[in-house]
Amino acid sequence: MSLSLSRHLPKDRESFSTLAVLVAFVGLFLVFATQADAFLTLGNLRNVLVNNVVLLAIVALGVTFVVSSGGIDLSVGVSVDMASLVFVSALAAGVAAPLGLAAGLGAALLVGLLNAILIARLKISPFLATLGVLFIGQSVQRLATGGGQPIYLVTKDYAEIFNAISRSSLLGVPTPVWVLILCVLATWLALHRMGFGRQVQAIGARPGVAWYSGIRVPSRLTQVYILAAVLAGITGILLSATVRSYVPMSGNAFLLDAIGATFIGTTISRERRPSILGTLLGVALLAMVKNGLLLIGWNFYWQQVGIGVLVFAVLALSFGLQRRH
Amino acid sequence: MSGLAIDMTGISKAFGPVKALVDADLRVARGTIHGLVGQNGAGKSTIIKVLAGILKPDSGRITINGTRVESLTPASVERLGVHFIHQERLLVPTATVAEAVFLNYELRFGPFLRPGAMKRRAEELIRTHFGLELPGDTLVRDLTTAQQKIVQITRALAQEAKVLVLDEPTAALVKREVDSLFAVLRNLRAQGIAVIFISHYMQEIEDLCDEVTVMRNGTDVGVVRPGETSIDEIVSMMIARDVGEMFPRRSHALGAPVLRVEGLSQAGHFRNVSFEVRAGEVLGITGLLGSGVKELVECLFGLEQPDAGSVTIDGEVRRFANPGRAVQGRMALVPEDRRAHGVATDMSVRDNITIASLDRYMTRGFVSRARENEAVDGFIRELSIKTPHRDQLVRNLSGGNQQKVALAKWLSCQSRVYVLDEPTVAVDVGAKVEIYTLLNRLAAEGAAILFLSSDLLEIAGFCDRALVVYRGTLNGEFAGETLDSDLLLAAASGARAQRKEA
Structure with a gap:
């Protein structure tokens, strides 16, 4: 009987810790709801969800994998920017929207690939490798935009594309929220229900054990950094569509x-x-x-x-x- | 004032429902070497952690050098002259020897450090106590394990330690280093220092200790003098039953060769190594440090690449570019460094057991928790892994049970060839016998087992046959009458090759 008791212990402990975040969440929610009239309005909550939560959450999902693998990615901002830069530039050059979108995500993927080569192949520490990519990425943006000039696409020609991405909705739910739901579902399955996630966590817990257990550590790390970059790229596309422009270093x-x-x-x-x-x-x-x-x-x-x-x-x-x- | 350096009386400590210490006593006289033995989980580490001020006891009295102490912290214990050489507490790898020796007790002139003085003093201490010339500016990471131990002990001596506690100090040392460590400890004893010596090696306890406290189930079950009490009696006290047969017998017939190694060579490490392991066979392999036997094992598992030769498993030539391929080839390696390579201590028992064989637990592309849990619970029962539940972090398991988890990982893969590198190091006697029994069962089921150990008694007692590697080549094969630890030692040290006498 003591066995069955102890079997329930870890779950309790988890919920105790979860409680901390939830207590903070609910407590602050109540404070804001009572202190700021505008806080608890449908418009505000919807605005926070679509403009703040979605964009940040998609980037953070990718970072979650990187941190799980025991690494860090300081270049996710660069992936956001590169996707945005390429997407907006492609539209400006008259490229069809789906193609531009693919090119934007492709640019983010290249950032991830660069990280992956530095970290998984050349064995540079994730902090230094992604810091280097951050510096390079910022310089590339300045060089590509004449010292950091934003690219605005405010004319009517582009409104349709941008609105389709950022302002449309399906079943009453805004498209960006659908994108987030899909990303959450996919990453949750990958991290918590697939062999991939378990192996990534093993690498993060003890790389030596992972390697000695037959896990192909370099290729897993490659996938992790590419995944993080592509997810950041999705945020880059959504961001461009929301602000109808590319703003360097955003x-x-x-x-x-x-x-x-x-x-x-x-x-x-x-x-x-x-x-x-x-x-x-x-x-x-x-x-x-x-x-x-x-x-x-x-x-x-x-x-x-x-x-x-x-x-x-x-x-x-x-x-x-x-x-x- | 009593002649006791350490007097711990009636110490109890519980973690939730688990009673780690129950009214335990530990009394150590000045100028003696006091052994502390017990199976993992018997409470040795807990009582030492209480003494170190890391854990607070629920009840009990502690007197250090005649001074009753109420509450201990790691810092206050050191001020009382009690120093600990922990098994795993490592030195800062990028520090120099002098820095490591004087860490937190730097010699100063006003606010300024005196690096020159610290270097000279560290070198002098190491020379007088160990008869060793070790430059004070050597980096810790460039030292051997034995030298790092020496630096740790020197640090204690520099603080004029009254009591020195050594937790498994010999686990990673070779015989010669062990001998010189013992000489140092005897020398310290002569200077009136009390030494508490924790070890799983009964022979060492017998050779070195004046008195031994035996622990079982969280309490002390006796204090004995090794001169008057035999090793067998001590072991019986530890496990509360007769040791019976240390090395359980195998009776099954051997099958066809499973692993065949032919002409395997790696420049600078070993050359032209050939042998085979049959189904159901336990082949021992041993060699001194630097003999090349470690590199041989690494080549088999794909951690390193051989320059020449071939490895055949079940008649198929295999070349493993990385451990992943080796695992696919149904080869298993239980590595020597359990914490770095064997088990991820911050993951659960379940995650550790299934990590190499997740594809066995897949349903439609996803890991099936239900199937995983069922299999893991099976292994926990089968191997009698002592864990409250499968979600327990491996860190909280004893050494022997961690090793069982490392083995279960490969059972879950249904491996064909098991390569075991020092599988019973830092594993208590009871768990050792369990591991032997388990390996016997694997062998009976047709696995081929290559058993690397530097414990020659173990090789002689447990294996069907044994190979000795000397300076990169096989120097003899031993079986039957010739499978004897003295002959193995002779071959490992370079005596002329022996012929097998079946």
Whole structure:
């Protein structure tokens, strides 16, 4: 009977940690709902979901795989930008939309491939490799745009394409949200229900054990970095369509938030392991705090302070609950 | 003032429902070497962690050098002169010897460090205590395991340790290094220092210790003097039953050759190695450090590539470009470094067992948890892996049970050839016998087993046949009457090749 009791223990512990993030989430939600009139309106929530959550979440899903594999990707912003740059430039040059879209995702894929070669083949540490790609990517953008000029496609010719991507909806659900749902479903299956995800987690847990267990570590890592880049590329396309332009270096805004969301998400698992659900919670928390603080009237700089405090609070709460248990 | 350096009385410690220590005592007199033995899980590490201030006991009294201490922290313990040489606590790899010796106790002149003085003092300490010339600016990562141990002990000596606790200090040392370590410990004893020595090697306990505390099920079941009590009696106390046969017998007939190695060579490591392992056979292989036997094993499993020669499994020539191919070829390797290569300690028992064979648990492209759980529960029962449940992190298992998980990983693959590299190192006696029994069953089911060990008694006692590698070539094959640890040792040290006498 003690056996059956202990068998239930880890689940309890997990839910205790999950509780930390949920408590923070619900608590802040209530604070914002009572303090800012505009917060709890359908328009605002929809706006946060479509414009903040979707874009960040898709990037963060990719980062979740990278962190699971024991690495880090500082170049996801570059993947966002490259997809956006190529997509917008292709449209501007009169290329058909589907082709431009494919080219944009292809550009992101190349960024991932470059990371993969540096990390999986040349064995450069993920931090340094992706930092290098970040620098190169930023320079490439400046060179390609005459020092960082945005490319605006505001004429009517492009409105149809952009609207089809960012403003349309299916069954009352905006297309970007559908894209997110598909991405979540696919990545959840890949990370939590397929051999791929288990192997990636083994690499992250102990690369030597993974290698000695017959896992092809280099090819798995290659797939992970390409996946992260392509997911970031999807955000790049959605972003271009939303702002109807390519703005150099705009992808960087996602970098730290995506990494932050992933790590906030690790607090919900007993092993402090990244998970799709955890990352989504992390993204939702960050997006809500930013929006809420804005509506309460904090200025941009204080928002950053608020997010910093939030991260500490979630971690402290989660560790505290776990220790007590 | 009593003559006790350490007096721990009535120590209890529970983790939730698990009682790790129950009213345990540990008393160590000054100027003695005190052995601490017990199976994994008997409470050895827990009582040492209590002494180290890492764990807080639920109850009990601790007196160090006559001073009653109420609450211990790792720092306060060191101030009381108790130093620990942990099995796994590693030194900073990029530090120099001098930096490692004086870590946290740097010699200073005002606010400034005195690197020159620390280097000279470290070299002097190592010279006087170990008779060894080790330049103080050598990097820790360039040292052998034995030298790293020496640096750790030197650090304790530099702080004028009164009590030195060594946890499995000999696990990674060769015989000569063990001998010099023992000489150092005896020397320290003569200086009045108390040494607590934890080891699974009973022979070492008998050779070295003045007194031995035997632990079982979280408490001390006796304090004995090795001169008056035999090893067998000590082991019986540890496991509370007669040891019976250490090496269980096999009675099945051998089948056709499964693994055949012909003319395998790798420049600089080994050359022209040929042998075969038949179905149901346990072939021992041994060699001293640097003999090339490790590289041989790495080549078999695809971790390294041979320059010449061939490997045949079940009549089919195989060349493994990487471990992944070897696993597909139904070869298994239980590596020596369990924590780096054998099990992922931060993953669950289940995830570790199935990681190499996920495709066996697939349903329509997805891993079927149900099938996985069923299989894993089967292995946990079959191998009597002591874990509360399959989701337990492997980190929380004892060494022997971790090794069983490492083995279960390959059982789950239904491997054909098992290569085992020092599978019973840092595994307690009870679990050792279980591992032998399990290997016997695998052999009876037709697996071919290549058993690499530097424990020659184990090779002689457990294997059907044994090969000795000396400086990269096979130096003799032993079976039947000639399968004897003395003859193996002679061959491993380069005595002229022996002929097999079946």
